Amino acid sequence: MSTSIGLKHCLIPALMLNSSSAALQPSPKPTPRSPHPLPLTSISPLTEQDPKRSAKPFPALNRGELETLQVNLGYRCNQSCSHCHVNAGPWRTEMMEEEHIKLIPKVLQTLKLNCLDLTGGAPELHPQFRSLVQEARDLGVQVIDRCNLTILQEPGQEDLAAFLADAGVKVVASLPCFEEERVDTQRGSGVFQRSIAGLQSLNALGYGMPNSNLELDLVFNPSGAQLPPAQGELERIYREKLLENHGIHFSRLLTITNMPIQRFAQTLKARGELEAYYALLHQAHRDNNLSAVMCRHLISVDWTGHLFDCDFNQQLGIPVRSGPRTLNELLNQSGTVNNQPIAVGAHCFGCTAGGGSSCGGALS
Template identity: 55%
Template sequence: MHETLSFLKPSDFPAITRNALEIVQVNLGYRCNLSCTHCHVNAGPKRKESMEKETVDRVLEFIRKENVRILDLTGGAPEMNPYFKYLVAEARKLEVTVIDRCNLVILEEPGYEDLAEFLAENRVEITASLPCYLEDNVDRQRGKGTFSSSLAALKKLNDLGYGQAGSGLMLNLVFNPQGASLPPDQQGLELAYKNYLFDHYGIVFNRLFALANLPVQRFGSLLISKGLFNDYMRLLKDSHRPENLNGVMCRNTLSIDWQGYVYDCDFNQMLQLPLGSGGGEKIHLNRLNARSLPGSRIAVADHCYGCTAGQGSSCGGALGVAKAP
C-alpha cells in the first residue's frame, strides 16, 4: 500500500483555484449494501460511519445561509443514513435541487420499498450507478444478482415517470470502466446504453455519465494487488488535457464528510487532504467562511489527473471538451 503515499507528496498537477460555490456534495456515510470493486470510498455493509442529525442540520443551515442551489447526496448508499429523508424533505422546502447518487439495488432491499416513491414525490434527481448494460460485467463488478435488481429498480423508476419525456424527473446513469483504462467516448456510449436497455428491457433514462476510476481506497488497493498502480497513474498523466482544468468539479463544489469536515472534492475527502493547499488542519463546516472560497487554492495531488485525463471526468460525467484517445 506504500504506493498510495505518493498522493501526499508534492505533485506536478497544475495549480487551480475555486470559482463561486454552486454545489454542496454531502457524504452521508460509508455504509452500503454493496461492495463494488471500483468504489473509491471502500464502502460496504460493515461500515459504521453515518452522519448524525446535528450535522445534517448544520448542512441545511449552511445551504440556506449561502443560498446553495444544488445538494448532491452520496455515500456509501446515502439512503441508508437514518436522516436521509429528513434532509431531502427539508432541502426541498428551501427549493434546492437534490441529487441522490443511488446504486439502484438499494431500491429493492427490504425496508426501502417506499424509497422510489419518496424520491419521485420530492422530485429528487437520481444519478444511478450502472457500470455496464451487460449482466455478466455488472455482476462481476458489483456482486452476483445486482444486475437483475438494478433492472427491477429502473423499471420501477420508469413507472413513476423517471426518465420519461416531459416528466421533469431526471434519471441519469453512471458508467465506470471494468479496470485500469479510461472510459470510452461518453456520447457514443450513451447511445449504446439507450439502445440496448430500451430494445432488451424497455428502460429509458436521460443521460449517461462516463466516469474514470480514481486510484483511491478499494480501487487503488486493487490496482496495487495486481501490480497495475504505477501503469494506471502513468496512463492518467499521459492522457492529461489542460483544457479540462476549466471544468473540474472542485471549482464550484464543496465536499462535506459524514462528520461535517469540508474538502475540495470527494476524492480528497477519502485521502484526508484538507480543504485548500498547505496540508493544514481539517476545517469543520461550522468554522467555514464560504465568502473566502472564490479565488482560494484547491488541494491537488497526482490522483487529480483522473479528472483531467482524456475527455475529462467529473460528477457530471465527461467534461465535453475533448474525446478520450
C-alpha cells in the same frame, strides 16, 4: 464506436477484489476521524505530487463560485463493489450525526447554494435522509441522490422511489455495464437484475421518460486500467441495449474515470498496474478540462462534518488548504470559501485525462 468496443470497456479484470450484495449486518462502532485532518505532508506517497509518478505536477487550481454542497452521509451500503473509492459496505457504521445534519439546510440557505449532492455508501440508509431531502427541496435547492439502484428493493425502502419522485429528486444511478455477467462480477451476484428492477420502478414513476422533469442519469465506470470511451457514443449504445432488452429509458449516461485510490488502487497494485495507470492519466491530461473540474464549484463534506475539495480528496484524507474546515465554520465564514486554492495531487489527473471526468460525467 461499435457495440463490441463498448463491451470491451465493460470487461472485468481477472484479478479483482471480491464484491457482494450482502445483507446489511451490524458491525462495531467505528473510531471517529480526528477533528484535525492530516496535513498534506502526512498523506500517503500515493497521493502526493511524486516526481517519479508525474513528469510535472498537477496545475494549481483555485475554487470559483461555490454552487454545490456534496455531502457523504456515511459509508454504510447494501453492496460492496470492487471499484468503490470509499470502501463502502454492509459492515460500515460511519454515519453523519444529527448535529451536522442540522447544519446542512442552514449552509444551503446562508450561502445561497443551488444544489445538495448526497452520496455515501448508500445515502438512503441514513435515518435522516428523507427529512434532509425534504428540507432542502423546501428551500428550492436541487437535490441529487447518488443511488446504487438495489437499495430500492431493501426491506424498509419499498416506498423510496415514490418518495424521490414526489420530492422531485434527481437520481444519479450506478450501472457499470448493460450486461448481467459483467455487472454481477463487479458489484455482486444478482445486482444486475435488481438494478434493472430498480430502473423499471423509477421509469414507472416518470423518471428518465420522454418529456418528464424527473431526471435519471446512469453512471458508467471502466472496470480496468483504462479511460472511459467517448460518453456520447457509449450513451447511444446503452440507450439502445437497455430499451431493446429491458424497456428502460434514462436521461443521460455519465462516464466517470476510476480514481487510483482505495479498492481500485489495491486491485491495480496487486496486478502490477498502478504506476502504469498513473502514467496513463498523466499522459492523457488535457489543459482545457481544468476550467470544468468539479472542485471549482463544489465542496465535499464527510460524515464527521469536515470539508474537502472533492470526494476523492476526502477519501485520501487531504483537507482543504485554507478557509473554513468544517460545516460549522463554513456557516460562520461563508464569504471565505470562494477563490481559495484547491489541494491537488497526482490523482487529480484522473479528472483531466481524455474527455475529463467529474460527478457530472465527461467534461469535454
